[in-house]
Structures are given as C-alpha cells and as structure tokens.
Amino acid sequence: MKIKIKDIDVNYIQYGEGKDILLLHGWGQNIEMMKMLGDPFSDRYRITILDLPGFGLSSEPKEDWDIGKYSDFLEEFVKELNIKKPIVIGHSFGGRLAIRYSSNHSVEKVVLFGAPCIRVEQKLPFYVKVLKTLKKLPFMDKFGEYMKKYIGSRDYKAASPVMRQTLVNVVNEDLSSFARQIEEPTLLIWGTNDTEAPISEARDLEKLMVDAALIELPGTHYAYIENLGRVISILDNFF
Numbered sequence: 001m002k003i004k005i006k007d008i009d010v011n012y013i014q015y016g017e018g019k020d021i022l023l024l025h026g027w028g029q030n031i032e033m034m035k036m037l038g039d040p041f042s043d044r045y046r047i048t049i050l051d052l053p054g055f056g057l058s059s060e061p062k063e064d065w066d067i068g069k070y071s072d073f074l075e076e077f078v079k080e081l082n083i084k085k086p087i088v089i090g091h092s093f094g095g096r097l098a099i100r101y102s103s104n105h106s107v108e109k110v111v112l113f114g115a116p117c118i119r120v121e122q123k124l125p126f127y128v129k130v131l132k133t134l135k136k137l138p139f140m141d142k143f144g145e146y147m148k149k150y151i152g153s154r155d156y157k158a159a160s161p162v163m164r165q166t167l168v169n170v171v172n173e174d175l176s177s178f179a180r181q182i183e184e185p186t187l188l189i190w191g192t193n194d195t196e197a198p199i200s201e202a203r204d205l206e207k208l209m210v211d212a213a214l215i216e217l218p219g220t221h222y223a224y225i226e227n228l229g230r231v232i233s234i235l236d237n238f239f
Contacts, residue, residue: 009058009059012050013031013049015042016038021041022078023047023048024088024093026091027170028158029055033091034091041239054166064163064169066170067175078105088102088111089111089235090112091113091115092196093115095117099182100178104178110187114197114202114224115188115205117174117179117201179205190202191220191221199216
C-alpha cells in the first residue's frame, strides 16, 4: 500500500486486528526485515510496517534529514493511519527512531534491537586523518569523491548524496536525553557479539532508562533473526 506523507511516497503494509504494533527497520533495510516479527502476532494485534523514507519502495527525502525529522514524519504517518498508542519495535536505525519518537509520543511499550543511541567518540585510523587533512587543502575539492570510495561504512558508500548526509546526521546524534524521557516499559534485546552496537552500549542504555530490561542473546547485530523463535517467545511474554 502507498500513502503520501511530507511529499514522500511511503510504502507500507498493515494487517491483523487489535492493538497496534509498529515495526521500524534498520538502515538499508525494508519491510521484509521486520515482517517475520509481525506475522506471529497478527491474530491478536494490528501490525503496521513501513519502508522508511529513502529505503525499500519509499521515496527519498528532498533534503537530508536527521532523527528529529524522521520522528516528525512518523508522527504524521501514525496520525494518517489512525494508529493508537502502539507497541513500537525498532532495529538499529529503526531503534534510534523508536527512541526519538517514543520520548514525546503516546506509546504502549518499546522494544529495541541493537539500537545504538549513545554517541561514542572513536579514534580515526591514521590514514583517514591524513586524507581528511588533504581534502582541506586548496584545489582538493575533487578529492572528496575519491575519499568516499575508500573511506566510510558500506552503508555510507552505497547511499545517494542525500542519504549519505542523512546517515552522518543520524550517527552523530546522541539520543541519551530522549531515552531518559521514555517512561513506558522498554525491552532491549542485543547480540553479545554485535560489533555495530556493542553490548556495552546496551548495558549503559539500560541504566539510563526509567523502566528498561536488557536481554543478551548469542549473535551479531541481527541477533533477533539468529534467535527468531526465542525472540518471538520473549515478545509474546512482554506484550
């Protein structure tokens, strides 16, 4: 199904009946990455999953966004679809969005999978520092395009210019203050071998939230898929 929000064509699916569950996928992903979590509950809940702007079959924003703009977009989306006080579930980037949105909107509960929200300064490799310094020199503007091919994450390299800047905006924002504002029960489900959102960040996040519990599972950034049966059972008990 399609709906237009903020001049963006948004692809989404909605099925089932009952209280609302809203599922938010990670960066570079789409509806299919979250549908496996919605299907088991569609007999008791109304499931809504969307391709977030810039991903899947949804169009990109006209300009770069940050988490705040994604949250504003989600507010309009929820209103248009008459979603009431949902259980919000987010993975990675979708988890960041879940934190930002849930901090000042009415939600029932929150579930976060591998959702880094506490910004941690990382030391840059020496060669990256050198290249960044060279780029600042006169007549080196074109060098920036060369750098993009060799520096940065896989997600950054694969993104369009608008989404590249959006990614930079997203990862550079510390959401700790928003996480503290969430009073609803929150479940953190994390892979112990997650290298994109280390388990240490999950433990810090649990401490700063009002009502949060951390469940550590064997696995990577996609531990919710690697332990799908167990995760569904955990969610069933949490709901």
